[in-house]
Amino acid sequence: MGIRVIAEVGCNHKGDMQIAKDMIRTAAVYARADVVKFQKRKNRELLTDEQYRTPHPNPANAYGDTYGAHREFLEFDVAQHAELMAECALNGIGYSTSVWDVTSAVEMASLKPALLKIPSACNLHFEMLDVLARDYAGEIHCSLGMTTQDEEAQIVDFFEARGRAKDVVLYACTSGYPVAFDDICLLEITRLKDRFGDRVKSIAFSGHHLGIAADVAALALGAQWVERHFTLDRTWKGTDHAASLEPDGLRRLVRDLRAVEGSLKYKASEILPVEQVQRDKLKWRAKPKSVAAA
Numbered sequence: 001m002g003i004r005v006i007a008e009v010g011c012n013h014k015g016d017m018q019i020a021k022d023m024i025r026t027a028a029v030y031a032r033a034d035v036v037k038f039q040k041r042k043n044r045e046l047l048t049d050e051q052y053r054t055p056h057p058n059p060a061n062a063y064g065d066t067y068g069a070h071r072e073f074l075e076f077d078v079a080q081h082a083e084l085m086a087e088c089a090l091n092g093i094g095y096s097t098s099v100w101d102v103t104s105a106v107e108m109a110s111l112k113p114a115l116l117k118i119p120s121a122c123n124l125h126f127e128m129l130d131v132l133a134r135d136y137a138g139e140i141h142c143s144l145g146m147t148t149q150d151e152e153a154q155i156v157d158f159f160e161a162r163g164r165a166k167d168v169v170l171y172a173c174t175s176g177y178p179v180a181f182d183d184i185c186l187l188e189i190t191r192l193k194d195r196f197g198d199r200v201k202s203i204a205f206s207g208h209h210l211g212i213a214a215d216v217a218a219l220a221l222g223a224q225w226v227e228r229h230f231t232l233d234r235t236w237k238g239t240d241h242a243a244s245l246e247p248d249g250l251r252r253l254v255r256d257l258r259a260v261e262g263s264l265k266y267k268a269s270e271i272l273p274v275e276q277v278q279r280d281k282l283k284w285r286a287k288p289k290s291v292a293a294a
């Protein structure tokens, strides 16, 4: 299976289904990504009362008077997620969402998408992980930002004990928005491969950096999935837009990853056909003796 690119819409749709559908079409038709991903929260379950009632820490990005109201504004319900999933199918692109609480895990599992994601923030929510392990048959993608190595082992052990580790994709991730190059720490991909490569399905990379250079290196290090935030306009109001790729960036990311993937191989013969032409024309050879003497 080749490299797969996830366009993480997250909440960059601004709570607007039409924008979400435009983003699906753009990611599928213009950028040719493999999956469009959303996020699903039951905010009353996820947030404490105090978190729900407190104003958003950055009023310039707020879509409501309280953090809870802000989050509700950006939330789609199950029927809307089903509609987005249908829109993805119509456009020939995969659908996925991360789930942030038990109710969301139950609801999204009921839609039976091919993959669901556990965000870094919730990878120790074992009650929710259990719902995915028991009631969801697809691939379980799990991000490992802000997670200790002991916690990583607990997560893999948890799925292994339930016979599901071979359906798990582990993402190297630094949780920051945006992440400076010095903090991307791409060799975590190698470390996860060495530590868990034979126990889980595959290793992936979830990036929050700027530009697309690091993703190509992630591929070279063995990441089989690359997830990047996607927006239609980096200047839009919201926390994630600034660290997201716009359509042209996403298109170039997909193009570059596929091109580099094609180049990550050994020569099929000692001299490739393309080289033979040049070898015949350019390669230094000792001149035959009689000619050299003349």
Ligand SMILES: C=C(OP(=O)(O)O)C(=O)O
Pocket: 038, 039, 098, 117, 118, 119, 120, 121, 143, 144, 145, 171, 173, 175, 206
């Ligand atoms: C926050 C998410 O992922 P990550 O932890 O990879 O940033 C997500 O998928 O919703």
